[in-house]
Amino acid sequence: MSIPILLVFSLLFVASTASVQDFCVADLSKSDTPSGFPCKDAKKLSVDDFVYSGLGVAGNTTNLIKAAVTPAFTAQFPGVNGLGISMARLDLATGGVIPMHTHPGGSEVLVVIQGTICAGFISSANSVYFKTLYKGDIMVFPQGLLHFQINSGKGPALAFVSFSSPVPGLQITDFALFANDLPTELVVATTFLDAAVVKKLKGVLGGTN
Template sequence: MAHGLGTFVVLALAYFTVVWATDHSPLQDFCVADVSGQVLVNGFACKNPNSVQADDFYHSGMHIMGNTSNFLGSSVTPAFVSQLPGLNTLGISLARLDFAPWGVIAPHTHPRASEILTVLEGKIQVGFVTSNPENRHFSKVLNKGDVFVFPMNLVHYQRNVGNTYAVAMVALSSQNPGVVPIGNTVFGSNPDISTDILAKAFQVSDDVISNIQLKF
């Protein structure tokens, strides 16, 4: 009897561990974000449903070209939960990517989302790198109408490989996917990561690291 009870307890714990490891199903039709609220939760607290309007599920401006007059020659226009409160708890968002000729969106990760990209105009090279120890690099040049997927939290990038402006739309599997630009994160942290640590990691001199840090 004791052995049977022990087995039941182990199986029950295993079941509940699996349940706890997955996202919760929505418990209501919607939970429009109260972006000005003072309650701190994992996401945003809900507005009173009685005060929700159609505009809470609406966002305009994705047809407007982003400003690409920067050193990367690219721009990202997000429609995340901060811009579109109706996304709260839905696990989706999107963004517009604009590229000047040969503009780049530098290597980065999204810690909370996978991403799917559709080219609207131009020719865009995309790529991502798998995790250690393989570090396998997948890369492809996409044309108008092509689609490419970036798995969650892997380092990836996009680059316009044409002499005209390029545009893409991306959808992400989180209301707030986050972005971790590799260069900014490593060389522009506040406070700085010690130069000797980075020098050993990148197998260069301290002076090289200091020079790169100044750029960020």
């Protein structure tokens, strides 16, 4: 028997004897790992581990960006652990905005439920794709790319988003630049903004230096 055939049979044997796991509800009492949380004891599971009701309540939009994101990620919904999916609710008051941000861990699909939302993303080639979305419209935001959502209507807007990861991650560009102790001179040097503007934005967003 040739070596390639032996290799095929070996792989088939490994595949046939490997344990197939239907799910891995996160045990949040243990530490997270690069591959997700350890599994909760299957004997202690119930249907409630696979149901989450947190997206039925509107988020609090009385804040600087007039917006609220209510997540159903692993930390809130342990049942999605290891499944490569999660969801969130997006509430935008009139004039609300989700500033430029990225999700390094997953792609996003948004569906508008109420109101009007202008949304878009910027590709790695700096091409811009944006459109005004209405009830029932869906838009995709590829993993890792800068994107935004703005309430462009005259009333509140509501959308639900899904992700290709149970922990998609989040980095908001404005907060990354102006809501920490990164020295003003470094922000000026890397953004070409005037120092006075940087200091003003730091003041608004809670940054120092």
